[in-house]
Amino acid sequence: MTEAIRHYQARMRRVLDYIDAHLEQDLNVEVLSAVAAFSRFHFQRQFTALFGLSPHRYVQLLRMKRASYRLAYRPGDSITEIALDSGYESPEAFSRVFRQRLGQSPGDFRKAPDWAALQDMTQSGTQIRGIFMSAKPELDQVRIIDFPHTPVAVLTHHGAPERLGGSLRNFIAWRKQMKLAPAVSATFNILHADPLNCEPEDYRIALCAATDQPVTANEFGIVADAIPAGSCAVLRHIGVNDSLRDAVAFLYTDWLPQSGKDMRDYPIFVQRVRFFPDAPEHEAVVDIFLPLK
Structure with missing residues (x-):
């Protein structure tokens, strides 16, 4: 059955x-x-x-x-x-x-x-x-890499998750001004908080575009920062963004206890490789990075 x-x-x-x-x-x-x-x-x-x-x-x-x-x-x-x-x-x-x-x-x-x-x-x-319809990842899909030091321009959204769309629009507008399209500038999100485990006003996520260009004062509040180098466990998630949280949970609850590894003191982050609505939702690609010691 x-x-x-x-x-x-x-x-x-x-x-x-x-x-x-x-x-x-x-x-x-x-x-x-x-x-x-x-x-x-x-x-x-x-x-x-x-x-x-x-x-x-x-x-x-x-x-x-x-x-x-x-x-x-x-x-x-x-x-x-x-x-x-x-x-x-x-x-x-x-x-x-x-x-x-x-x-x-x-x-x-x-x-x-x-x-x-x-x-x-x-x-x-x-x-x-x-x-x-989400499928659970397999342990052998996780690999360990040395992530390089990556300078980024950052817009930090702080507040209710349902207002994230406004921050995304500002982030996209700035990227257009600076000619930093995703094709030439990798897109990262640093997941400082889980929206299901914090108060709406405490939710925080950093929207990042990889760039070596100087980040000058701007109306959008975007500043220069960097994602530090270090060992990371990486899991590729292909599918709708709404099931991304399950893939993140898999790294914490399934892979990490069996790996013998310890987490580094840096938030989990993701790289948006292929985007909806430019690609069908089930073909969107996100790489999830769990920082390790």
Whole structure:
């Protein structure tokens, strides 16, 4: 029975991955049931019973999430382009649904995003992709490296996690000004606090761009710093950001006790190698670094 359940879940995971990779295409019940190799007469009921929302609602949710991220973080993408890529025939149709889901027009969201509304809208999708379908890492996926001394420019977000989006927008704007795109400047996050284990006002994360350039006084509050050299355990996480916390927990609770290693007095940090929304969520790549003595 356990093997049968794993096989069933693998077929549904195949559907979720297909949706992530084909959001611009027609994702009707016939297409998705064929991907899962289930009868189209029963697939919709199966999907809804398992995940708590219909395939159509789930697809729409993912399209709205990706559209929201592009509106917030990709100012060069036009609203018309985003609407068409989201499967809508016109910006007007896209705008109607966007306003229904987030309470703002796409233009208003781009100017001043309602981050709390976005979090509420995507919560059910987060639970599906980040929790139910996440795969636990294996011990042999962890390697030990000597991390080099890395000068970085840092914007520290201090406060409620739901306001992190505003700090990210400022960080991206500064990088554009300085011509430090991710392709030429590695992106790191230093995880000073776990948002689930601290008060909202105590949450802190450092947004970092690797650079040797001088960091002059600026309106964004970005300063020069460095990630120190030292031994690190590294685990590559491929998938949705919402399951990243489980991968971090694996390093602490599974790998570390069996490794015989001790932790260095420096926070755990990550390198964002491949980003959503530029890549499908299930193909985003993050390297997790656990500093060791």
